[in-house]
Amino acid sequence: MAEEVGAVLPVLPDSVLLKVLELLPLRDRLRAARVCRRWQRLALDRTVWRHVDLSPHRLTSPILWHLVRWRLRDSLRTLRLRGTLRSGDKRRLLSPALLVALGKRCPQLQRLCLAEMDLRPVPYESIPLSLTVLELSCCEIPAAWFCGSAAMALPQLRHLIVRNVPAFSDHHLLNVSSQSRLKTLSLSGTYRVTDTGIQRAAPRLEELERLVLRHCVIGDSAVDFIGRHVKHLRFLEISSASSLTNAGLAGVTTLQRLETLGLDLCDKISPGAVIALCRALPQLRNLKLGGAGLEDEVIDKIQASLPHCSVSHAP
Secondary structure: OHHHHHHHOOOOOHHHHHHHHHHOOHHHHHHHOOOOHHHHHHHOOHHHHOEEEOOOOOOOHHHHHHHHHHOOOOOOOEEEEEOOOOOOHHHOOOOHHHHHHHHHHOOOOOEEEEEOOEOOOOOHHHOOOOOOEEEEEOOEOOOOOOOOOOOOOOOOOOEEEEEOOOOOEHHHHHHHHHHOOOOEEEEEOOOEOEHHHHHHHHHHOOOOOEEEEEOOEOEHHHHHHHHHHOOOOOEEEEEOOOEOOHHHHHHHHHOOOOOEEEEEOOOOOOHHHHHHHHHOOOOOOEEEEEOOOOOHHHHHHHHHHOOOOEEEEEO
C-alpha cells in the first residue's frame, strides 16, 4: 500500500515551490537550499528574494555585508531591517558605505523598513535612490535628515511612514515635503510635529492621498490648512489631537474625495459636528471613531444618521 501511495504522489512544479519558498522566513529559505540540488536552485532563485524580512534576526554589520554581497539580488523590492539602539559604533548595523552598496547591488529596491536604528551617522544622501517607500520605527535621526547638497540626487519618496521617532520635527516634515511628492504620509508618536509644521508643509503635500496623524501636537489651524491644500485625500486619520475642536473639524468638509475618516471623539468634538461633517463628504464610506468613553448610544445615533457610511469604534 505504501508503495502504491508513493507512486501516485505528484511532483510539484517549480512555479508552485517558488511561491512556497517566497513565503518562508529567511532562515527556512536557507535551510531549504540544503535539501537537494533542485531545492538549492529554487531557494536561490531571483523571485524568492524579492521581499526579504530580516527584522526577526539580530544581525551584525559583517553578516549584513555578506547578505548584500552574496544573497540579495537585483530582483529585491522590499527589505526590512532591525538594529539595536544605543549599541555604540562597533555594533552599528548600517553605514553609508553599506547603503551605497545596497543601492548598487539592488537597483530595484523600492521599500526599505528600518526599526530601532541609529541613523545619526548615516546621511540621507546614502539612502538608495530607487526607494519610493521608507518606513522608520523607533529610530534616531539627525536634525538635517531628508535634505542634501544641491550636487547630490536624493530618493523621490512617494510613501513615508514614521512611527515613534521623537526627533522627527516640523523641520523634517518641511524637508521631505520639499524633496518628494508624497502620496502617503503617516506620522505616529511624532510630538514635535505641530500646527506650524503642517501649515508650512501643506502647500507641498497637494498630491497626498493618505494622511495619518497620531499623537502629533496639532489643532484647528493644522486641519484648516489640510482642508485648503490637500484636496486629493482619500484616507484621513487624526487621533490623540486634544486641541482639535468642532471649528477645526469643519475644515475637513472641503475634502470632497475623502472615502475613509478616522477621528477621536472628545469633549471638544461633538457627535453632531461629526454627523454634519460626514454628510458634507459625498464619497465617504468608512468612519472610524476612537474614544474610550464613547457610549453605544452615540455610535448608534451616528450610524443612523449616516446610512451610506460604515461606522466602527475602537476604544
